[in-house]
Amino acid sequence: xxxTLAEKVWDAHVVRRGEGEPDLLYIDLHLLHEVTSPQAxxxxxxSERPVRRPDLTLATEDHNVPTTPGxxxxxxSLTQVQTLRRNCDEFGIKLYPMGDAEQGxxxxxxxxxxxxxxxxxxxxxxxxxxxxxxFGALAFGIGTSEVEHVLATQTLPLKPFRTMAITVExxxxxxxxxxxxxxxxxxxxGTGGGQGYVLEFRGSAIxxxxxxxxxTVCNMSIEAGARAGMIxxxxxxxxxxxxxxxxxxxxxxxxxxAAWRELRTDDDAEFDNEVIIDAASLTxxxxxxxNPGQGAPLGEAVPDPSTMDDSERHAAERALEYMxxxxxxxxxxxxxxxxxxxxxxxxxxxxxxxxxxxxxxRKVADGVRMLVVPxxxxxxxxxxxxGLDAIFNEAGAEWRLPGCSMCLAMNPDKLAPGERSASTSNxxxxxxxxxxxxxxxxxxxxxxxxxxxxTLSSPSDLEPVAAPAELATQEA
Amino acid sequence: xxxxxxxxxxxxxxRRSNVDTDQIIPAEYLxxxxxxxxxxxxxxxxxTDETFILNDPSYAAGSVLVAGPDFGTGSSREHAVWALMNxxxxxxxxxxxxxxxxxxxxxxxxxxxxxxxxxVELLWKLLENEPGTSVTVDLESRTVTAGDLTAxxxxxxxxxxxxxxxxxxxxxxxxxxxxxxxxxxGRPAWKPATL
Numbered sequence: 001x002x003x004t005l006a007e008k009v010w011d012a013h014v015v016r017r018g019e020g021e022p023d024l025l026y027i028d029l030h031l032l033h034e035v036t037s038p039q040a041x042x043x044x045x046x047s048e049r050p051v052r053r054p055d056l057t058l059a060t061e062d063h064n065v066p067t068t069p070g071x072x073x074x075x076x077s078l079t080q081v082q083t084l085r086r087n088c089d090e091f092g093i094k095l096y097p098m099g100d101a102e103q104g105x106x107x108x109x110x111x112x113x114x115x116x117x118x119x120x121x122x123x124x125x126x127x128x129x130x131x132x133x134x135f136g137a138l139a140f141g142i143g144t145s146e147v148e149h150v151l152a153t154q155t156l157p158l159k160p161f162r163t164m165a166i167t168v169e170x171x172x173x174x175x176x177x178x179x180x181x182x183x184x185x186x187x188x189x190g191t192g193g194g195q196g197y198v199l200e201f202r203g204s205a206i207x208x209x210x211x212x213x214x215x216t217v218c219n220m221s222i223e224a225g226a227r228a229g230m231i232x233x234x235x236x237x238x239x240x241x242x243x244x245x246x247x248x249x250x251x252x253x254x255x256x257x258a259a260w261r262e263l264r265t266d267d268d269a270e271f272d273n274e275v276i277i278d279a280a281s282l283t284x285x286x287x288x289x290x291n292p293g294q295g296a297p298l299g300e301a302v303p304d305p306s307t308m309d310d311s312e313r314h315a316a317e318r319a320l321e322y323m324x325x326x327x328x329x330x331x332x333x334x335x336x337x338x339x340x341x342x343x344x345x346x347x348x349x350x351x352x353x354x355x356x357x358x359x360x361x362r363k364v365a366d367g368v369r370m371l372v373v374p375x376x377x378x379x380x381x382x383x384x385x386x387g388l389d390a391i392f393n394e395a396g397a398e399w400r401l402p403g404c405s406m407c408l409a410m411n412p413d414k415l416a417p418g419e420r421s422a423s424t425s426n427x428x429x430x431x432x433x434x435x436x437x438x439x440x441x442x443x444x445x446x447x448x449x450x451x452x453x454x455t456l457s458s459p460s461d462l463e464p465v466a467a468p469a470e471l472a473t474q475e476a
Numbered sequence: 477x478x479x480x481x482x483x484x485x486x487x488x489x490x491r492r493s494n495v496d497t498d499q500i501i502p503a504e505y506l507x508x509x510x511x512x513x514x515x516x517x518x519x520x521x522x523x524t525d526e527t528f529i530l531n532d533p534s535y536a537a538g539s540v541l542v543a544g545p546d547f548g549t550g551s552s553r554e555h556a557v558w559a560l561m562n563x564x565x566x567x568x569x570x571x572x573x574x575x576x577x578x579x580x581x582x583x584x585x586x587x588x589x590x591x592x593x594x595x596v597e598l599l600w601k602l603l604e605n606e607p608g609t610s611v612t613v614d615l616e617s618r619t620v621t622a623g624d625l626t627a628x629x630x631x632x633x634x635x636x637x638x639x640x641x642x643x644x645x646x647x648x649x650x651x652x653x654x655x656x657x658x659x660x661x662g663r664p665a666w667k668p669a670t671l
Contacts (some may be wrong), residue, residue: 011526015652015655015656015659016655018651020633020634024635024656025661026647026656026663027658028667028668029670035506035507035553036552036553036554038510039507039509039510039511041510041556042509042510047646048510049646052656053668054670054671055670055671056669058669058670061502064507074507076507076508077507079507079509080508080509085508091521092671093669093670094671114668115594115668116671117667117668119665121601125552125554126551126552127550127551127552127576129552133489141552141554141574141576142552142579143552143554143580143583143584144554144555144580145554145580145583145584145645146580146583147647148646149646152646152649152650153646153650153653153654153656154660155649157645157648157649159632159634159635160538183526191494191546191549192505192545192549192572192574193545195572195574195575196575222550223550225546225574225575227551227576246668246669247668248666248668252665253666254666255664255666255667259664278574280575291494291496291549311493311545314493315492315493315494318492345483349560355560363628397489398527408498408503408509408551409502409503409504410503410504427496427498427550427551429496429499429550430498430499430521431498431499431521431531432498432503434511435502436505436521437519459612461495
């Protein structure tokens with residue numbers, strides 16, 4: 001019997017296999033940020049262990065960094081960032097600090113440098129490491145004990161994951177994007193549906209996606225509970241990688257591409273599970289609740305918990321209470337205070353282009369603040385070279401410096417209690433964007449249209465010219 | 477890591493599903509660079525509600541948390557495990573754990589014991605009817621006992637062995653350093669390096 005993509009990458013990294021033990025897996029790339037690494041370095045110092053492969057390790061500052069000019073003012077955040085700097089210096093690890101031309105969100109930086117390549121194993125003390133699976137890498141988040149383990153040994157003991165195919169066939173309608181695909185997948189299988197699995201996204205709709213869009217899909221695999229998401233590499237992948245700083249060059253490139261072409265699930269391989277999605281049936285998707293599985297098409301209404309089964313009803317009731325929503329309210333009538341475009345899910349150049357194209361020539365609705373935060377310094381420069389910053393500024397949005405920003409309320413960008421956002425990030429948990437904040441997860445297109453109308457919207461809801469002011473204020 | 481064989485302590489019924497790691501400890505509490513002191517952030521938002529279970533004096537000294545399904549979803553932050561342990565929890569019982577949380581627990585010495593949802597319901601009723609009831613969790617026999625109730629739980633064999641022995645993964649792996657070096661010598665030269 002043939003192998004799945006995930007099994008091929010796994011098998012190529014087994015250092016040791018022992019009876020009754022987990023496999024010992026080699027790690028090709030270890031990414032670090034300031035939040036989940038300090039205790040791991042402390043552990044190394046306590047046991048007097050070196051970092052085995054500093055040359056396969058890279059650090060960046062992202063979670064704590066402010067997205068407005070100036071230094072970190074929170075002394076505890078500053079200590080955490082300074083601790084990373086000291087640790088990288090002591091152990092000889094490359095670090096891209098705030099202000100550096102290569103700084104950015106760890107999951108934006110790895111791919112844009114060409115460090116994330118097909119068939120690799122990639123880990124980081126961050127659950128959204130699944131992003132890198134878009135290249136056909138086996139990439140997953142780990143805890144701090146495992147960070148220490150990888151620093152010390154460049155390996156991890158792991159039990160094999162099961163495999164699930166998520167097959168998305170057909171053509172997406174206009175205005176429907178990668179974010180809508182993955183939100184629909186999570187709503188279908190639930191936040192625990194992927195537990196223990198590596199998801200392989202496949203089918204014609206996935207093949208048609210750009211690398212940025214594939215990263216959005218794989219990024220949110222973790223929100224379905226999966227360890228990782230993967231997409232087999234193809235010409236789109238190779239074209240993205242060719243010429244990047246760390247991509248192989250010359251004869252090495254040819255050898256690498258030849259090896260990468262083998263990285264696909266064999267025709268006779270069997271998945272442990274399969275989910276099939278019809279791409280043409282998808283429409284813009286938004287969340288209404290407090291976990292990423294509580295979502296619905298934008299054209300629908302806030303669901304009625306009394307129609308749900310016992311296991312879901314209680315959680316849905318709690319979610320609606322927290323979100324301040326009433327069952328039956330059309331989702332399009334929900335007014336927001338803030339729109340956030342950014343994060344490791346949707347902070348890449350293509351995401352910013354999509355949002356810019358919607359706000360161009362229009363104005364952000366009165367009373368709505370729109371934050372646009374590039375995922376990295378390179379993305380920011382690229383966007384500015386294309387004039388996207390001017391488009392956002394003219395529309396009344398705030399154009400910021402790169403970082404995790406409002407995805408997780410660990411830096412100055414937060415929601416106030418009761419404040420409601422449409423956010424291109426990945427988690428709508430209670431308090432995720434700030435204590436008491438209410439989050440609706442959306443695509444960049446929906447985020448931008450929502451900023452213009454002031455209520456959850458898709459670009460097709462917008463007038464061809466600037467939206468009439470009464471529409472925005474009427475429902476605010 | 478401290479070995480875990482058996483533990484007896486007050487059971488805390490947490491009737492919520494999808495307890496994500498942002499609820500266990502919000503991001504604003506993740507800025508410390510140590511492994512201690514995270515108890516102040518444990519369930520920080522929920523603890524501001526005076527009806528929250530840990531604000532009930534009968535449960536405040538609890539050490540066995542009994543929660544709904546999909547416990548520990550979301551972020552990979554091991555701080556969630558440290559916060560539970562810093563507060564005094566040694567065991568979390570749920571019918572389903574998020575993968576990363578379960579892994580982090582076994583590394584840090586917190587037992588993530590997987591019971592059937594039916595047993596979780598029985599434990600909830602028992603602990604709610606008689607606040608302060610002790611629960612005994614025996615890793616050797618993989619059983620949870622409280623009052624008249626005895627329930628089996630599942631835990632990965634390898635994680636169980638490591639917990640029982642209190643073994644540190646890194647030392648176990650470094651016993652096989654020769655295998656790592658041998659693997660490294662066979663890696664393709666075109667694989668990327670950061671330096």
